[in-house]
Amino acid sequence: MSALATELRLQQLEARLGQVEEALRSIQQTGANGDSGSREEDPLRRLQTLQKNLEDGYSVSSSELIQTQSERFEEALFTSNGDEIRDGITTKGPCYELQHSVWDACLFIGLPTLSKWDSALAGFLLLLNIFTQIGFVLVVRHHMLEDILQPDQLTQLLRFRTNVAHDVKYADLVGGRSMARQVCSQDESLQWANAQTGVISDLNDYISVGPILALLAIGCWLSTTLRELFNITGFVSAIRRYPIGESTLMAAGDDGDSGDVVITQMSPFRKWVLFFFVALPRLVVAVSLAITGTRYLANTLSLADLILNAVALAFILDLDELVESAFMPRRARFLLDALGTLPIARLEIPGIGHMRGGFQERMKNLLKVALLLLGLAVAWLCLLQPLYDRVRLAHNILCSGRQDFIYTVNSATGLVEATTTFSDNGALTANQKSVVRLAQVDLFSIPGWYKQHAIERFQKNGAPAILHKADAGEEASMKLLFEILMLEKSDVQQAAARLPCTDDGFPASLVRDRLRDVTNKTVGSCKELAEKPDLCADISMNTLRSLCPQTCGCDEPIDAAAAAFATVPFGCPKMCMPQRATSPKIKRAPCTDMTPEQMVASSYMKRYFHGLHQLKLGNEEMGNASANEYMMSLNSSYYELLP
Incomplete structure (x- = not known):
């Protein structure tokens, strides 16, 4: 191996010496012919001569190169290897830059520069990386690419809007708001429909900036995968360029003291192994990740998840570098630094010749930009635009149109009856x-x-809720807890059974707020209610009869303001019933019938029959059963008293 390296070194020195001699002859020729042209053309001619010498493989002095380029600073020179020289600074021509990755480290597997154990470990890491990356791709492809907001999901949202969102059973009857209003306003106090509330939050965010953010994320992802794809093509081109020999040989670089190494030839077997076990799996992973990752990002509705998913995909793609930095033998990593780059053959255009290295690199960059724009256009037309349309449709299904109403189905007629509700901007009750x-x-x-x-x-200004306290020394009482629970489950009659029969049984400020709430702010106290006794005889005013039982006449056996509703089932406290039964007015009441004139003049009788009319005909089931009989009775006796 050392003898072969020495012989190669001598051949390189002889070639350099020949280049120097040829360069001296060309410089003398240039000086002799320099006076024939104009002074303005001398720098251009010298530059052309230098370019020809470089393309022929001759060396050129750096001082002459800098001087000539300073005169023609906009021009660049290119060597026979495609290196670009501009302002005296040389940039390598078309080459593949080796990365610290498992893929590139496989170049040295089986070479004498690595021990058998290091080669075996590098091969194991290659297989581990292939299976891990492909495994991640399969998991994402089969379990995370379910299309969102498909027709069946949109149908379910439509059923939620029609069956639940406006149903009186699920409305906020305390605040007077429908579930549709609570969901669409993302009410934090909502106790159910949390899934729909989360969907609305994601829909609102996506409609505002979702497509733009998704397009940016996909653009970054496609840029990353394009870099990987062009690295693969560069790797394949570099491997194909190497001369074929019986074995793969490595030697010291031009500067023996720098520690750089070069590959002088490569065996056919190594080339095929690198093609099929490195380049091909790497290409499969890159293409699969490019397609799967783009669909994955385009199928993400949550903006926060969109950023996290993009980072997760980048982690999968860079897994080869992570494995290499964590487990690759130090010798292999050193060789990657020493080798640095693999030269790539310049493209040859028929009829023109080899393409200049700088022009080839610029064309490659333009191709990257074109492919990126094409990928973004395809992603928008095929993925993002359809999703955006489905998002808008889902948002319209849940929140468009009228939100502020609730409905129920009339059990007798089977028809839907509805009423409007308050918006989410209403004040506290x-x-x-x-x-x-x-x-x-x-x-x-x-x-x-x-x-x-x-x-x-x-x-x-106002009293708090009524607080029933436990006995002294006790933090709470299970008896009181049970009473509150039973009170929540009780109806009006059961709740009225424990009320006091007095107008001042509750704090005046608390009663004032409640009375103003149920009477549309027309009554604020029991004294004010006494001026409007007809309110006590309303079938829906159980609250008035419970809070102001004396004013509504719950303890009066005759001429009660509540008239037909002066009973416990309609809010009058049960404690008032004994007072009615023992009232002196019962004993002094005449045992005679009222004359028609007295009945017509009696405001009590008017309120009584008005309430009876509400009770009988206001109830659909009772009204349908007895309407004819009731109307005949009224026509024959008390028709003139009806309101």
């Missing part, structure tokens, strides 16, 4: 305010929210 006061939430003002004076007024 009286019950919500009382809960906030009881919770003693530490609130303060920030820009765009409530002002500080409004917060202080809210906290001071």
Whole structure:
């Protein structure tokens, strides 16, 4: 091996000596003919002569090269190997730059420069890298490329909008909002439909900047894979360029003291092994990752996941470098640094000759840009645009049109009946305010929210929710917890059974807020309610009869303001019933029938029959069964008293 290297070194020195002699002759020739042309053409002629000498493989002095290029600074010179010389600085011509990767380290497997153990380890790392990268590709391809928002998923969203989003059973009856409004406004207080709320969040983000961010991520990914693909083509071109010999030989570089090495020839067997076990698997991995990764990124709806997925794909592609840096023998890594680059043959154009190295590199860069733009166009037309259309359709299904209504199905007619609800900008209800006061939430003002004076007024003006406390020394009581649970499950009659029969049974501020809430701010106290007794006789005003039982006449046996609804099932406290039964008015009441004139003049009878009309005909089931009989009775007796 040493004798062969010495002989090769002598041949290189003899070639250099011949080049120097030829260069001296050309310089003398140039000086003799220099005066024949104009002074303006001398630098150009000298540059052309230098270019010819370099292309013929002759050496040129660096001083003459710098001087000539300073006169024609826009021109570049190219050597026979394709190296570009500009302003005295030489850049290597077409070559493949070796990377610290498992793929490139396989060049040295089986060579005398590596021990058998190092070669075996490098071969094992090659197989490990191939199986790992292909395994990742298969997992992504078969388990992470399910298309999102397909027709069946859109149909499910449409069913959610029609079956659940506006159903009265799932509405926020305390705040008066439909589930559709809560989902589309991404209400944090929503207790269910969290999946749909998350979908709406992703849809809103994607509609705003999703396609642009996805296109940028795909562009970065395609740039990475294009770099890998061009590295593979460079590797194959470099391997093909080497002369074929019986064995693969490595020798010291031109400067023996620098530690550089070069490959002088390569055996056919090594070339085929590198083609089939290095270049081909590397190409399969790169192409698979390019296609699968692009589909994976284009199929990502969450913007946060989009960035993470792009990083994950880059990790898979760079796995060969990670394995090499962690496990490759130090000798192989040293040889990669020493070898540095593998020269690539210049392309030959028929009729023109070999392409200049600089022009070849620039054409390669233009080809990369063209392929990148083509890949982005295909990704947009085939992947991103259809997904964007499906995203907009899904958003329209969930949130477009009217959101603020709830419906139910009439059990008698089978028809849908609906009513409007509040938007998400509505103020807190009286019950919500009382809960906030009881919770003693530490609130303060920030820009765009409530002002500080409004917060202080809210906290001071109003009573908290009614708090039932445990006995002294006890933190809580299971008995009270059970009572609250039973109260939540009780109806009006059961809840009214434990109410006091007095108008001042609850804090005045708490009663005021509740009364104003249920009467549309027309009544704020029991005294104000006394001026509007007709409200007590409304079938839907159970709250008034429970909070103001004395004003509504729940304890009055005769002429009660609540009229037909002065009973426990309609909110009157059960404690009022004994007072009605023992009232002196019962004992003093005359045992005579009212005359028609008295009935017409009695406001109590008007309220009573008005309530009876609400009770009988306001209920569809009862009305359908007894409407004819009831109307005949009224026509014959009390028709004039009906409202």
